[in-house]
Structure formats: structure tokens, C-alpha cells
Amino acid sequence: MTENGGVDPDAAAGRFAQMFAALAGNVERVVRGKRDRVELALTCLLAEGHLLVEDVPGVGKTTLARAISASVEAEWARIQFTPDLLPSDITGVSIFNQGKNAFEFHPGPIFANIAVADEINRGSPKTQSALLEVMEERRVTVEGRPHPVPRPFMVVATQNPVDMDGTYPLPEAQLDRFLMRISMGYPDHRAEVAMLAGAPTGAMLDRLPPVLGRDDLARMIDFARRLHVAPPLHEYVVRLVAATRGHPDLRLGASPRASIALLGAARVRAAAAGRSYVVPEDVKALAVAVVAHRLVVTPEAELRGSGAADVVAEALANVPTPQAAGV
Structure with a gap:
């Protein structure tokens, strides 16, 4: 405790770091050799953001989402996106109850603390758009009536590269609602050998114990949101994001939502440390994961081999770093 009777922020940050490490270690029991990706995913969860995991099939995208869900004692649901999936299959429907002579709302699988949207880009654009409202406003409107989802709430979406058969690119408005986009990548030699020598992944997931309760998760989220940020860092984040606007290699720069997301994720990373x-x-460590997927590169830049991550890296190199941003 502090002299005025409040909670010591350094001690609280230490407890946050211990719980974060325990959660990451639990997920890593299944997702091996990917500590950096695991920590990014958990940073996204504790910043109350949504995560997009993009990579080729078979590298553990869905396993990561399921391991996070299993490690947190909270309600979770999996939605398998297919071309014939309907928006109502996600949000729910109102059904007339003859006994009560009234319509009753039957919630869909999106009403969970962690909703796993598996292969989201295999759903039609109409079905993908069913997530737009709930990802931004944490509620679903059905027949004019709003229905809030529980807190904490997170969408963990997986997708295959858009040049694969049977996929639909996510629109820019939806990409902007994901706090982060990460790629799993192939495991290294040692991690892949360990996979072959160990128990099947499905069996390990079924036995994975939760290490955090719903209340623990909510307290960590609330603590991270209150973490101190000095004014020079606010200026720094805005300058970084603004550097993408009007860049000659981009058709679309980052929105103010990117600034908010980047600062929220940076708070969680600080507490985890x-x-x-x-x-x-x-801020620097998270900039590519938080900002790059929100940018739209010009065709000319793509032909030169320049990507969104290169633009973010350029901004990081050119925007001066504040020298007195700490407390």
C-alpha cells in the first residue's frame, strides 16, 4: 500500500506481470516455440481488442485461439465460417413464443467472452459484416433491439491467405476493427520435433487447465487501462500514425482508431513487463502488429515489393523518439 492508503502501482504491475507470465506459459504448453506470438495474442486480449491470425493451413492458428480460451475460465464459442453460413447463425434470432404471445431472442454463439471465428474469410461478405457492430460496440442489434455481449469480449479470427481458393478478402472497415494481425509462421526444428514426440494437440487442449478466472481477467484489463502514459508519448503515438496518412505508397492510411489501439496495447505490454x-x-514493439493491417498499399508499391509493414518501419525510423516519456 502507498502512504495515502492506495494500491502501490509498482506492486500491482508486478502481480500483473506474474499473472501474464502464467497465462503465457499455459498457452505455450500447446503452442510451442511461439512465445512472441502468444504474448502478442494475450496483449490483444488484455487490451480488450480483437485478434486476426493469418497464415497458411496447419501452423496452429486455431490451436492458439483454443488454447487462450481454455486458459481463461470464461465462456467461449467457436464459429466455423463457411460460404453458406448466415448472419443469424452468428448473432441469433428472435422466435415467436406462442405460450407467451411474444417474440423471444435466442442468442447466437457470438455471445461469449471469447468468440473464435475460424477461417473467417471463407464466409460471404454479408456474413462477415455481421461482426462489424459487435466488434466495435460490444452489442448486437436484432430487429431494432440492442443485446449487449458479456465482458470481457474478444473475437479471435483465423484466416488463410486471400489468394487461396474459396476465400473472400476482409473489407477495410472490418480489418480496422481488429486491434492486431499476427502471423504464426512455421515452428522451428526443435519445436516441431517436440510436437511429434508429445501427446496429440487435441488431447493436450482438452487437459489444459484454466489459470485465470473471469474476475481476474477483468481486473487485469481495468489495471492496464489506467496505466500511466506521459504526454510526450501521446504526441509520439499520434505522429507515428499520422506519418502513414498521405504516404505515397498508400491509398489509405491509419485512422484514429489505430492510435487508440496502439496506446492500449502499449499499456498492456508495459504492465506485462x-x-x-x-x-x-x-509502442515501437507493437506498431507493426497494430497498424500495418489497417493500411492499403498502392498497386505501384506492391509491384516494387513495398508492403504496409515497410511503411510502419519507415515511420518508426523517421519520427523522433521522445527522450523523457517515463514517469
Whole structure:
């Protein structure tokens, strides 16, 4: 405790870091050799953001989502996206109850703390759009009536590269609602050998114990949202994001939502490191994962081999880093 009777922020940050490490270690029992991806995914969860995991089939996208769900004692649901999936299959429907002479709302699988949208880009654009409202406003409107989803709430979506057969690219408005996009990548040699020598992944997931309760998760989220950020860091985040607007290699730069997302994720990273304040390195480490997927590159830049991540890296190199951003 502090002298005025409040909670010591450094001690609280230390407890946050311990719980974060325990959660990451539990997920890593199944998702081996991907500690950096696991930590990014958990940062997204604790920043109350949504995560898009994009990669080729078979590298553990869905396993990561399921392992996070299993590690948190909260309600979760899986939605398998297919071309014939309907929006009502996600959000739910109102059905007339003859006994009560009234319509009753039957919630869909999106009403969970963690909703796993598996292979989201195999759903039609109409079905994909069913997630737009709930990802932004944490509610679903059916027949004019709003229905809030539980808190905490997170969508973990997986998708295959859009040049594969039977996929529909996510629109820019939906990509902007994902706090992060990450790629799993192939495991290294040692991790892949360990997979072959160990128990099947499905059996390990079934036995994976939760290490955090719903209340623990909510407290960690609330603590991270209150973490101290010095004014120079606010300026730094805005300058980084603004550097993407009007860039000659882009048709669309990052929106203010990217600034909010980047600062929220940086707060979680700082707390996971046991700090009660954010430093510029927190912002730099997350900038590509948080900002790059929101940018639309021009065809000319694509022909030159320049991508969105290159634009973010350029902004990081050119925008001056604040020298006195700590407490």
C-alpha cells in the first residue's frame, strides 16, 4: 500500500506481470516455440481488442485461439465460417413464443467472452459484416433491439491467405476493427520435433487447465487501462500514425482508431513487463502488429515489393523518439 492508503502501482504491475507470465506459459504448453506470438495474442486480449491470425493451413492458428480460451475460465464459442453460413447463425434470432404471445431472442454463439471465428474469410461478405457492430460496440442489434455481449469480449479470427481458393478478402472497415494481425509462421526444428514426440494437440487442449478466472481477467484489463502514459508519448503515438496518412505508397492510411489501439496495447505490454508506466519501446514493439493491417498499399508499391509493414518501419525510423516519456 502507498502512504495515502492506495494500491502501490509498482506492486500491482508486478502481480500483473506474474499473472501474464502464467497465462503465457499455459498457452505455450500447446503452442510451442511461439512465445512472441502468444504474448502478442494475450496483449490483444488484455487490451480488450480483437485478434486476426493469418497464415497458411496447419501452423496452429486455431490451436492458439483454443488454447487462450481454455486458459481463461470464461465462456467461449467457436464459429466455423463457411460460404453458406448466415448472419443469424452468428448473432441469433428472435422466435415467436406462442405460450407467451411474444417474440423471444435466442442468442447466437457470438455471445461469449471469447468468440473464435475460424477461417473467417471463407464466409460471404454479408456474413462477415455481421461482426462489424459487435466488434466495435460490444452489442448486437436484432430487429431494432440492442443485446449487449458479456465482458470481457474478444473475437479471435483465423484466416488463410486471400489468394487461396474459396476465400473472400476482409473489407477495410472490418480489418480496422481488429486491434492486431499476427502471423504464426512455421515452428522451428526443435519445436516441431517436440510436437511429434508429445501427446496429440487435441488431447493436450482438452487437459489444459484454466489459470485465470473471469474476475481476474477483468481486473487485469481495468489495471492496464489506467496505466500511466506521459504526454510526450501521446504526441509520439499520434505522429507515428499520422506519418502513414498521405504516404505515397498508400491509398489509405491509419485512422484514429489505430492510435487508440496502439496506446492500449502499449499499456498492456508495459504492465506485462512489471512497469506501471509506458515507455517508447512498448509502442515501437507493437506498431507493426497494430497498424500495418489497417493500411492499403498502392498497386505501384506492391509491384516494387513495398508492403504496409515497410511503411510502419519507415515511420518508426523517421519520427523522433521522445527522450523523457517515463514517469
